[in-house]
Amino acid sequence: MFRLTPIALIFAASLAHAGDWPQILGPKRDGVAASDEKIVATFPEQGPKLLWSRSVGSGFAGVAIKGETGILFHRVEDSERVEAFDVKSGEPKWKDDAATTFTGGISEDDGPRCVPVIDSDVHGKSTRVYTFGAQGLLRCNDFATGKLLWSNATHEEFGAEEGYFGAGSTPIVIGDVLMANVGGHRQDAGIVGFDKMTGKVLWTSTEERASYSSPIAAPVEGRTRAIFATRLKCLAIERSNGKLLWEFPFGARGPTVTGASPVYMPEATDAGKFFFTASYGVGSAIVAVGPPRDEAEFMRRQRSRLLATQYATPVRLNEHLFAIDGRDDLGPTSLKCFKLDGSKSKWVQDDFGYGTLMRIGETMLAQTTNGELILFAADAAAYRELARAELFDPDTDPVVRALPAYANGRYFVRDSTELKVFQLGQ
Template identity: 45%
Template sequence: MVQFDMLRFDRLRWGIVLSILGFGTSATAGDWPQILGPNRNGIASADEKLADKWPSGGPPVIWEKDVGSGYAGVAVEGDDVVLFHRVKRNEVVEVLSAETGESKWNVKWSTDFYPQVGGGDGPLCVPVIAGNRIVAFGAQGVLTCIDRESGEQLWQVDTRSEFGAREGYFGFGSTPLVIGERVIVNVGGSKKKAGVVAFSLESGEVLWSRTEEPASYSAPVECSVAGMPHIMIITRYKCMLMDPENGYLRFQFPFGQRGPTVNGASPVVLGDHVLVTSSYGVGSRYVKFDFFGSKEVWETERTMASQYCTPIVVDDKIYVIDGRDDIPPADLKCLDLKTGKLLWSEPNFGYGTLIHADGKFLACLVSGEVLLGRMEETRMKVLSRARLFRSTMRALPALSNGRMYLRDQSTLKCYSVAPGL
């Protein structure tokens, strides 16, 4: 009886906190304020509309801008487009006008980062817009909070030196999650029991640190259990459910492999189930969970094992680009959510990421090609396609108010994809 009363108290308290602060998944329709959109699942707001077809040359460019290096996609809210890139020896957060691409302000700090693998020396994490604040997590582990209106740097923490965290193969790459007044970061400070750390959004103060888990490249997501906010997070070797208030670990199950592997796709939470996927022989798992533990529904390595494309679930069907960026082929697949059974596949589709909006899909491929289509019973019906970059395009796309934002290592482009383009 005492436990029940405490749960009711926690639900009430967190509901009040989230309502007052206005953080979490309460973005205005059409916004893309964080990685993978309003709810971190690759699905746009319900009133986001897309054209049914593009001109022969592709969707029209509204504006474009020269940018520095990095694989971080942009975050968008209202007229603010938040760009996180590296210019020479500085990591830079810059706010641009969604209408014109003109810079409103920028703030920078020095870096000497160079990755263990590959040549990309810029930031990997999509910045997070949380009310009047912007949170950015750099490739060298520098966590920064900035005033959205003025560009004033409010606080900064070097997580690598503070917690003894390691950079990983490509640098720090797990986009933080803002939930209530907490910034949750997959830090990976194993030796200091700081695998996952919660910081105060207001001050940067450490509120709690838990686990000895190394970090992944997967972004944590917010979910609800018994009406209470929780965090579903994939680390280097595990998937865990945690209480954001105190870091209490509700459950965990193994997910990952030792050796030269990474977990890159975000978990997809669907009510009291979670879907996770990874390449490198790890595969995919669909798991039912509650406060007290988890139970596997199905597992597969052969049917789905995606390197970093977060699957999109619509009407109990899983859509994913399966395979790896660095080792072709990569196939577009549709699976049954309840069984994991493969329903159809388009071989040699090309690796990339997916966005769902207005009953359609945008497939943004690493090759620089973008496809607009509808998913049918046996295939993706392509409505339009265009090669929008002649270079490698790994940064995650953003979709907001009829505009699609894409970037490579030197250029950010804003395209009109709304009806009547």
């Protein structure tokens, strides 16, 4: 059943082509666009060119892109809708609705939170779309037709709770297994592995409650691991059987969340390090893995003085991380650059605003929650701003929490009511 070599698995997770943005945080879940993507050096005076826009329902789920098709996951009236659209025009191709009664919890928004996952099987014979709704409904649709292939009401089956904001950890596909941070209190279903083709439950693992952090895949010691930041721990899972390889405490009890994804930091020794961060007094941690195989050392814990970001995942370039520090709901916030060894910041740009980051080559994009797009150089020596533009009318008080996507020079970004696509490629 599992035929790919271990290192190849991390790249086969989505079988993405150059220019695709098939899942949360891009082709490799690290906030970095495909290597052949280009971006403008600055914006014209009137701002970047708007290609098209369309209305959308509620939710914080960004879009996923493969080829000429995008996938939108949003709430329309009393349904969570998975919808395919043409990336050149925004015109719908197909849609599939599932009833929902989600009320939003602390947030007024009542839509889905998780970015869709577009995945091809290991032989490239079929492409499918996986979505994880706010009430834990896991669905698999055919990418070409929208036909519902299978579904699992995970919260009902495994006894999971909606949490503060509903289910918000985007599942991951590695090889033939789809893994989700379900957070079930029955059957040790903190993390559940499904056969991605049939939806069959392959294994359940741990008693960990769900977080809002999405897992990543990383090659460590010659094998591919699934790395999770759960409600109260950071841990590694073997994809084939759900075996817990290592775990360390991370997070805090009470009204807290962990939202940023782990960041993989490769090393020449193939040992590997992982960077975890959260706000609410948690701070940051570096975990070094191996040797010996399957063991880890909690290398460093730099509380909030290094980085404590609410949900924005740091983005790496070589030996440095770029990150937005602070909380969207409280402030103040700052943009930081620091070395991967956890030492002090190289530079700090105060009062930057909160938002999310992505990188195209050596250019960083910061999408602020108030609708402003900022381009700056991925330069560890100093903050160098290249351009900025308001993508949404500030008079409408836009709220941009959905993660943007970048594919074939097009920038896809949505607020609570509208999806816009801008031409940013050279």
